[in-house]
Amino acid sequence: MKNRSFFIILGLILSIQTSFSFCGFYVAKAGAKLFNKSSQVVLVRSEDKTVLTMANDFQGDPVEFAIVIPVPTFLERGQIHVGDKAIIEHLDAYTSPRLVEYFDDDPCRPVMVREMRMFKSAARVEDSAATRAKSLGVTIEAQYTVGEYDIVILSAEQSNGLEIWLNENDYRIPQGAEKVLHSYIKQHMHFFVAKVNLEEQSKLGYTYLRPLQVAYESKKFMLPIRLGTINARGTQELFIYALTQKGRVETTNYQTVKLPTGMDIPVYVKNEFGDFYKAMFANQVKKEDMRAVFLEYAWNMNWCDPCAADPLSEKELKDLGVFWIKNGTRQNLQPTQPRGNQRNVYVTRLHLRYDAESFPEDLMFQETGNRQNFQGRYVLRHPWKGDINCDQADQYWESLYQRQEKEARTLANLTGWNINEIRRKMDLKKRQKQKPWWNQIWQD
Numbered sequence: 001m002k003n004r005s006f007f008i009i010l011g012l013i014l015s016i017q018t019s020f021s022f023c024g025f026y027v028a029k030a031g032a033k034l035f036n037k038s039s040q041v042v043l044v045r046s047e048d049k050t051v052l053t054m055a056n057d058f059q060g061d062p063v064e065f066a067i068v069i070p071v072p073t074f075l076e077r078g079q080i081h082v083g084d085k086a087i088i089e090h091l092d093a094y095t096s097p098r099l100v101e102y103f104d105d106d107p108c109r110p111v112m113v114r115e116m117r118m119f120k121s122a123a124r125v126e127d128s129a130a131t132r133a134k135s136l137g138v139t140i141e142a143q144y145t146v147g148e149y150d151i152v153i154l155s156a157e158q159s160n161g162l163e164i165w166l167n168e169n170d171y172r173i174p175q176g177a178e179k180v181l182h183s184y185i186k187q188h189m190h191f192f193v194a195k196v197n198l199e200e201q202s203k204l205g206y207t208y209l210r211p212l213q214v215a216y217e218s219k220k221f222m223l224p225i226r227l228g229t230i231n232a233r234g235t236q237e238l239f240i241y242a243l244t245q246k247g248r249v250e251t252t253n254y255q256t257v258k259l260p261t262g263m264d265i266p267v268y269v270k271n272e273f274g275d276f277y278k279a280m281f282a283n284q285v286k287k288e289d290m291r292a293v294f295l296e297y298a299w300n301m302n303w304c305d306p307c308a309a310d311p312l313s314e315k316e317l318k319d320l321g322v323f324w325i326k327n328g329t330r331q332n333l334q335p336t337q338p339r340g341n342q343r344n345v346y347v348t349r350l351h352l353r354y355d356a357e358s359f360p361e362d363l364m365f366q367e368t369g370n371r372q373n374f375q376g377r378y379v380l381r382h383p384w385k386g387d388i389n390c391d392q393a394d395q396y397w398e399s400l401y402q403r404q405e406k407e408a409r410t411l412a413n414l415t416g417w418n419i420n421e422i423r424r425k426m427d428l429k430k431r432q433k434q435k436p437w438w439n440q441i442w443q444d
Contacts, residue, residue, distance in 0.1 A: 002254075026306035027270060027380070029096035030277035036248045038237035040088055041223065044321040045244050045367070048217045051321025055211040060365040062196040065209060068169040068190040068227070070127055072218035074141060075153050080192075082147030083211040091241050091247045093309035095297040095349040097259070097264060099273050100306050109388035134166070135162035141190070149200035149212065154191040156181075158438040162191070170195075173227075180226045192332030198272045215321060221259055223363040229356035235290070243322055248298045248370040249348045253361055256350070257292040260414060264379045266407045266426045276378075279415035281351070286416075290358040297349035298374040306377075317345055346371075381407075 014023060032038050042053040085130050130140050137157035144151045156162035159182035167171045171193060173181075184191075194212060225238065242249040250256040269276050277412070284294065301311050317325055322345055352359070383400055412419040 002411060006248045012230070015346065016140065020184045021157055025101055026098055026308055027101050027356045028273040029093060029308040030098070030274060030376070031092045031096040032237070033092075034236040034274050034278055037234070038239060039228075040092065041251075042088060042241045042243065043092065044222075044323070045221070045242065045249075046324055048219050049215070049323065051213060051215045051323070052216065053083050053088065053211050053213045053320055055085060056209065057080075062198060062201060065196045066170055067212070068166065068173070068195045069190075069214075070189045070224050070227075071192050071214065071215050071216060072187075072189055072220050073382075074155075074190055075192060075216060076142070077144045077146070077215055079215045080112065080144060081213040081215075082149065083213045083266055084319060085208065086243075087319055088211060090309060090312060090316060091320070091347070092239070094304070094311060094375045095241060095347060096301075096308050097261075097269065097277060097296055097378070098308045099378050099380065101267075101270070101382060106384055106386060106390055107392045107396035121246075129169075132138065133165055136165050138162055143201045145197055145200060146212075147208060147210065148197055148204055149194045150197045151192065151194045154193060155273040156185050156191070158182075159185055165269050166193070166377040168269070169193075170225070177227055184224070185281075206345045212430075221365045223356065223365070225359060228360070229354065232252060235353050235355045238284070238352050238354065239351075240348075241347040242344055242350070242365075243301075243317070243320065244348075244367060245324060245344055247346070248367050248369045248372075249350070249367055250295075250306065250370075251293045251350075251363055252366050253290070254352075254359070255292045256295055257284075257288060258295045258374060261375065261377050262379065263410050263414065264381055264407050265411045266404065266405070267380045267382055268425050269378075269411065270380055273378075276365055276411075276415060279417065283414060285353045290355070292354060293350050293352045293363070295348070296376045297347065297372060298349050298370075299344040299347060300374070301343050301347055309366045311343075314343065317343060361378070370377065401428075401430050401431075 038057055040055040042051075042055075044053075054067075054069070058069065072301065133140050133154075137154045138161055140152055141155055142153040154162070156165075159178045162181050162185070163178050163365060200406045223240070229236070234367040240249075265276070281294070285292075301317070304311060309331075312320075314325060322343075325343060325345070381403070383394070386397060386410055398422050404426060405428065407421055408428060411417060411422050
């Protein structure tokens with residue numbers, strides 16, 4: 001789909017500081033780019049203040065781009081900003097589900113416990129257009145050019161008039177939007193609409209559309225998604241990164257479900273991690289009848305273990321709108337946290353696959369007091385590859401076979417893949433006990 005209207009509102013954030021360690025070497029991650037038709041939203045929230053950053057997946061001629069976002073309050077020019085796409089990509093990488101690996105010790109030597117913790121650390125409108133809008137019950141409250149975007153702030157008295165205005169101005173609201181628009185008008189919400197200003201984009205030299213950011217105050221803690229499903233072809237992916245000071249963010253009108261994590265899976269998945277994660281996520285969505293929001297990551301921004309990317313810098317966090325960070329401050333530092341760039345920022349990553357039928361309501365959120373760390377993390381355990389010539393050898397080979405069979409069953413259960421095909425790829429077979437080399441010398 002070339003042109004997708006994107007309807008989204010505010011969000012929330014959290015802060016958690018439980019300290020416990022995952023070991024292993026990080027070797028791969030599963031970021032948002034694995035999924036087609038995906039949108040990314042960063043929500044910075046403290047008290048009633050919200051900074052919303054929207055990265056869209058629009059591809060096509062920029063002249064066809066249009067975005068409509070219900071917002072709970074009027075937005076002044078200073079409340080709108082154009083962000084840096086690279087920061088969202090960094091946040092995606094930092095919070096992505098990850099693959100880690102371990103290597104078995106020599107079973108013929110005393111086991112030495114080793115632990116490695118990795119710290120890494122819109123629209124210009126002429127007077128005649130305003131007159132036309134007024135005749136439709138639409139009020140053009142403000143208009144700005146911000147970066148490569150022309151932006152208009154609207155309010156409306158009736159949904160059919162707003163729908164007509166949006167269509168007349170090439171926002172291409174799909175058939176059936178009137179009912180949803182009416183529900184937002186009843187809530188006295190404003191509408192933030194934007195198009196690409198091709199002249200400004202040419203001056204700036206960007207070949208892609210940068211994220212849009214808005215800052216506002218409202219007690220409403222929600223993310224409108226209903227209008228975005230009306231003209232969508234099939235299901236969509238939405239990634240929400242919530243940054244707060246206090247606790248994990250969860251949805252209140254849909255179940256928030258932790259993804260399966262911490263499982264040992266076959267070593268060959270190292271070369272197929274993207275396929276594994278997409279299949280695993282699809283299988284979990286199916287199990288929940290596509291009516292759940294999945295938790296993929298929840299951790300304090302101060303550190304990570306293992307790290308799929310460095311934590312965001314203080315400047316990157318400020319650019320995303322984390323307004324409570326002060327230069328040089330180190331707030332709420334816990335004794336168990338590593339020294340360095342300490343920040344009072346907690347990140348929650350939520351992921352949902354949705355359509356109009358499975359998610360008929362906008363997302364409603366709450367900030368919880370849950371500070372427990374969580375990450376989607378999957379483990380590879382490599383067998384010992386060296387010589388084994390000791391009494392422990394038989395025991396090791398038997399336990400290895402049992403472990404690998406369990407890994408095969410785990411992978412099949414997570415993904416729905418055929419277990420016999422998994423066993424074939426693993427070359428899974430029971431190792432026969434080897435007789436001493438000299439055993440056959442003097443046998444008849």
